[in-house]
Every structure is written in C-alpha cells, then in structure tokens.
Amino acid sequence: MALTSWYPVLMTGDVAATAAFYRKHFGFESTFEADWYVSLRRDRWELAVLDRDHETIPAAYRGPAAxxxxxxxxxxxxxxxxxxxxxxxxxxxxxxxxxxxxxxxxxxxxxxxxxxxxxxxxxxxxxxxxxxxxx
Structure with missing residues (x-):
C-alpha cells in the first residue's frame, strides 16, 4: 500500500463551530467547506470535521461525537x-x-x-x- 495521506476526521454535532475552534485557536485554514464537512489544513497537517449524522457514516455509527x-x-x-x-x-x-x-x-x-x-x-x-x- 502506498499511503498518500492520513488525517483525523472529528465527528461533531456542530460542524461550523468545531471548525471555527480549530481555525481560531490553532491556526488551521479551511480548504473545503460544506454545511456537513470542513477540511482544515495548517502547513502540511490536516484535520477534518464531519456532521455526526451525515449519510456517509454507516447508520449504526451515526450520532456519537468524537x-x-x-x-x-x-x-x-x-x-x-x-x-x-x-x-x-x-x-x-x-x-x-x-x-x-x-x-x-x-x-x-x-x-x-x-x-x-x-x-x-x-x-x-x-x-x-x-x-x-x-x-
């Protein structure tokens, strides 16, 4: 396997507020934004935030936050x-x-x-x- 990237995706009930927290306090910048998902980057480091109830999450795993x-x-x-x-x-x-x-x-x-x-x-x-x- 050739690994090309690795980053955590935090499941949350408030995508906008969670992304704003990491932008404000830790200097991350948005590279993609939707109401259900935000991709963040600082230098070469990535972090993403995902709505915990989004349909891309298997139904049995929806609901809990990170x-x-x-x-x-x-x-x-x-x-x-x-x-x-x-x-x-x-x-x-x-x-x-x-x-x-x-x-x-x-x-x-x-x-x-x-x-x-x-x-x-x-x-x-x-x-x-x-x-x-x-x-």
Whole structure:
C-alpha cells in the first residue's frame, strides 16, 4: 500500500463551530467547506470535521461525537502556547503545564465534543525512559 495521506476526521454535532475552534485557536485554514464537512489544513497537517449524522457514516455509527479522542499537537515552544491559550484566557486547562519524565513538556485543553488537545514540546527524557526510545 502506498499511503498518500492520513488525517483525523472529528465527528461533531456542530460542524461550523468545531471548525471555527480549530481555525481560531490553532491556526488551521479551511480548504473545503460544506454545511456537513470542513477540511482544515495548517502547513502540511490536516484535520477534518464531519456532521455526526451525515449519510456517509454507516447508520449504526451515526450520532456519537468524537469524544474520548486526544489530539497531540507538537510545537516548538509549549510555554509560549500556554501563555497564548491559557494565560491569555482563551482556553481553560484540563491539565496544567508540566514536564514529564518520559520526555514531554505539555498541557491539555478541551476542544469541542469532548476532544482533548495535548500541546507538547519534546524534552530530554529521564534515564528511566531514555532506553525505551528506538530512534
């Protein structure tokens, strides 16, 4: 298989509001918009938003939104993003900024429909975790 693209599609009850959230807070831009689907892009990264009741979803799977998903956004400067998003009052943190022994400095905020967004800068892991990295 030759993989040409891969991106998450978030099922939501409010396509316009969910797309607006990712445009406003994370700098995504729309590349396609319909009332039932919005395709977003930032640099080379893609994210799509889909009406959870759309006919392209198999009937047995319509209705639930994307809750329970954790989107990781790796950034150059997590502290600057903390100040911009949380310090500036735009979003409430679910997990305050902290450095983890497994090699991340990060914080988590809530997105629409129960999606969590983990904003991360990779840091040097502790010796305990360093051996677990393969590359």
């Amino acid at each position: 809750g329970g998903m954790l989107l990781n956004l790796e950034v150059d400067d997590v502290d600057a993003e903390w100040e911009r998003l949380v310090g500036g009052g735009a979003l409430e943190p679910l997990l305050p900024i902290r450095t983890e022994a497994f090699g991340q400095r990060h914080f988590i905020v809530a997105g629409p429909d129960g999606v969590m967004i983990d904003v991360i800068t990779n840091v040097e892991p502790s010796e305990e975790f360093a051996a677990g990295f393969t590359s």
